[in-house]
Amino acid sequence: MLLHASYIVGMQETANAATIESPLPEQAPLLDRLRALVLGGEYPPGALLPELFLAEEFEVSRTPIREALKQLENEGLVEIRPRVGTFVRQPTRREIVELFELKGGLEGLAAGLLARRGDVPEVAALQRNLEASAEAVRQGDGERYASLVHEFHAILISGSANQKLEEHYDRLMNQLAYHRLVTRSIGQPGRLGSSLHEHERVVAAIEAKDHVGAEVAMRSHVDASSAAVFRAFAAEEAASHARPDA
Amino acid sequence: MLLHASYIVGMQETANAATIESPLPEQAPLLDRLRALVLGGEYPPGALLPELFLAEEFEVSRTPIREALKQLENEGLVEIRPRVGTFVRQPTRREIVELFELKGGLEGLAAGLLARRGDVPEVAALQRNLEASAEAVRQGDGERYASLVHEFHAILISGSANQKLEEHYDRLMNQLAYHRLVTRSIGQPGRLGSSLHEHERVVAAIEAKDHVGAEVAMRSHVDASSAAVFRAFAAEEAASHARPDA
DNA sequence: CTTTGATCGTTTGCATGCAACAGAACGTAG
DNA sequence: CTACGTTCTGTTGCATGCAAACGATCAAAG
Secondary structure (H helix, E strand, C coil), rough: CCCCHHCCCCCHHHHHHHHCCCCCCCCHHHHHHHHHHHHHEEEEEEEEEHHHHHHHHHHHHHHHHHHHHHHHCCCEEEECCCCEEEEECCCCCCHHHHHHHHHHHHHHHHHHHHHHHHCHHHHHHCCCCCHHHHHHHHHCCCCHHHHHHHHHHHHHHHHHCCCCHHHHHHHHHHHHCCCHHHHHCCCCHHHHHHHHHHHHHHHHHHHHCHHHHHHHHHHHHHHHHHHHHHHHHHHHHHHHHHHHCC | CCCCCCHCCCCCCCHHHHHCCCCCCCCCHHHHHHHHHHHHCCCCCCCCCCHHHHHHCCCCCCHHHHHHHHHHHHCCEEEECCCEEEEEECCCCHHHHHHHHHHHHHHHHHHHHHHHHHHCCHHHHHHHHHHHHHHHHHHHHHHHHHHHHHHHHHHHHHCCHHHHHHHHHHHHHHHHHHHHHHHHHHHCCCHHHHHHHHHHHCCCCCCCCCCHHHHHHHHHHHHHHHHHHHHHHHHHHHHHHHCCCC
């Protein structure tokens, strides 16, 4: 409490808030609740997470907390420095590049697999998602579009009918802390429209059962989305250099 | 000791053997040593792994054992049935199909990335591996070829210069328990030669900096290798049906 | 012989205690 | 003022205790 007190997020305030209106139900597994708090930013990157603090927070002993933290370390969300403490991790720029490469590979693979499966419910779901997305773009509702994008990719992955692929994908996305990235990237000028257009090309290829085309289209969509994210980074940096104290 | 005693592998014999000539050094992290034992088959699929047994085996208390087992469950190598016990897991046929699909995706991606990188040391390493593999095939040394195949794929993955890809790949390969599969698959008639030929096509495309060709060649190589594995399965089944007591 | 019920052993889940280590704060010497 | 060594606190790593739950065994009834 003396050393790192200022690094612990929230202390009383955030802590109680998290307990009261936790994003996950009270009886959800400890691991999921903890992960949600890390991904949700309640414990921001760099924050120290002492076992005892979390134990009181979740009203359990240190043992189950400890196990959950080790899992989160395995998932790449936190870093455990032995005998020092557990810290919320933030992916480096290099890691984000790598994760997007991987994302393109996995989503491309999924698109191809889905195209091979033919007329399955997921294809219809993608079409519906496309219509809703178009509507969101027309209305310029970035928030809603971001949510639909998330759904689009989720449908696509589950449409691959490959559970292992899905597991690896979830893992990857957790590391990317995607939600925060995607909301920033669609702020890029014109990105909404081109993103939608790319989605349409993917779905068109899937409908045509063109698995190669679907994979290629999906891969290049992820590339474009990755580029948009890094443009957003660059823009933020430029802005913060203009106002160094911001 | 009463209930499942017969399911616990080895008891005294195997246990001591593992302690004496452990495949990993004594001071290696507990998790790695445990994983090696599971992957090495010392604890075969279905075996019960009581915490207390392992604790005595590794001369630590239950707590670190417990943490390691939870990690192994996360990696998909064991299954923890709450309040019952921890069992060594065996991938189902369906999971093996899925894992091979994923393997093709990741290795194809890696081949493409390596091809884009141009003249890097890994390319030369692949060429050397190819020569050694050709020699092994000429001599009909399946054992040596299997080891070289393993090396080939490892070089390729690390040549992608994508650490995250490599992490996911390692995870995938652990789940596949690949070594046991590959040795069986290359027993298939003619598989050695065609496998080598496929490797050569991959390397040729990489040398030509043809990243699309490299990805396609690698993907189809994995498909062929997967097919060989399932042919080996079918052959084994046919054999065991002929001799049901074998 | 089959089925049902109670009992008992095994194993985990979680709480807690204690020692070891890392790192910050502080005082002291130069 | 700076550099250095000491102390002291926070935090983890591991050991152990205890209760709960699961499942097998065994006995008794139909």
